[in-house]
Amino acid sequence: MLNDFQCPSCKGQLRVGEQVIFMTKSKKWQGGLILLHPEPGNYIVENHPSFKLEEGEHVDxxxxxxxxxxxSExxxxxxxxxxxxxxxxxxxVFFSKIAGxxxxxxxxxxxxxxxxxxxxTYLDFFNLSQTT
Ligand SMILES: [Zn+2]
Structure with a gap:
């Protein structure tokens, strides 16, 4: 069974089928839908071909x-x-907003x-006492 993903604000379900849907914006793009894979560690990203993300770009x-x-705080x-x-x-679940x-x-x-x-990259921001 696939994991469910919920918005922390409205608790709405973000997974549809085998993908998790987000709306994104960047400096260059006013808005684009992006589909991520529900399995942590799988970085297949799908979006419309016109919505090109450059490596290192900050995406909200x-x-x-x-x-x-x-x-996230x-x-x-x-x-x-x-x-x-x-x-x-x-x-x-925390994930990077930087493309790539x-x-x-x-x-x-x-x-x-x-x-x-x-x-x-962000290990210092997590309490990792359990994994050492
Ligand atoms: Zn929401």
Whole structure:
């Protein structure tokens, strides 16, 4: 079963089928829909061919339902959504808003699981006492 993803503001469901939908904006783009894979560590991104993201570009993520900006207090480059697994466990999932940066932090209580080849970039902003 696939994990569910919810907006932290309106609790709306962001996963449809096998993809998680976000509205995004960048300095160059007024708005584009982006589809991410629900499995942490899978960085397949789908969007319209006209919506080209350049490596290193800062992309803001918004909930497509309530239009809240998905930010996190941990770092301005990280977005946060709620993830629920099949057993109903709730995680906070943080991911980078920088195009091309592959890092995901899945947090429940004091434990953090990290994914992606750039995961070291924001490690200092997470309590990683459980993984040392
Ligand atoms: Zn929302």
């Amino acid at each position: 993520f918004y909930c497509p339902i309530c239009h809240s900006k998905l930010t 941990k770092h301005k480059n990280l977005a946060m959504v709620i993830m629920k697994d099949e057993s109903g466990k709730k995680f906070e 940066e592959e890092c995901t932090y899945q947090v429940i209580g004091d434990s953090t699981e990290i994914y992606g080849k750039h995961a070291k």
